Amino acid sequence: MQKKKLYEKEETLQQELDSEITSYQRRIQDLEKQVQKLIEIESMLDQKVQL
Numbered sequence: 001m002q003k004k005k006l007y008e009k010e011e012t013l014q015q016e017l018d019s020e021i022t023s024y025q026r027r028i029q030d031l032e033k034q035v036q037k038l039i040e041i042e043s044m045l046d047q048k049v050q051l
Helices: 002-050
Strands: none
Touching: none
């Protein structure tokens, strides 16, 4: 009986961790997109300054 409870707890914890990982991966992707946009803006500004 105790093994079953431990197994269920492990499953629950694993699901929570998977959910957190997915959330962090989405956040990382969003931040990478923002960084890319900033790099593009920086490049555009550099080009205008050179003109």
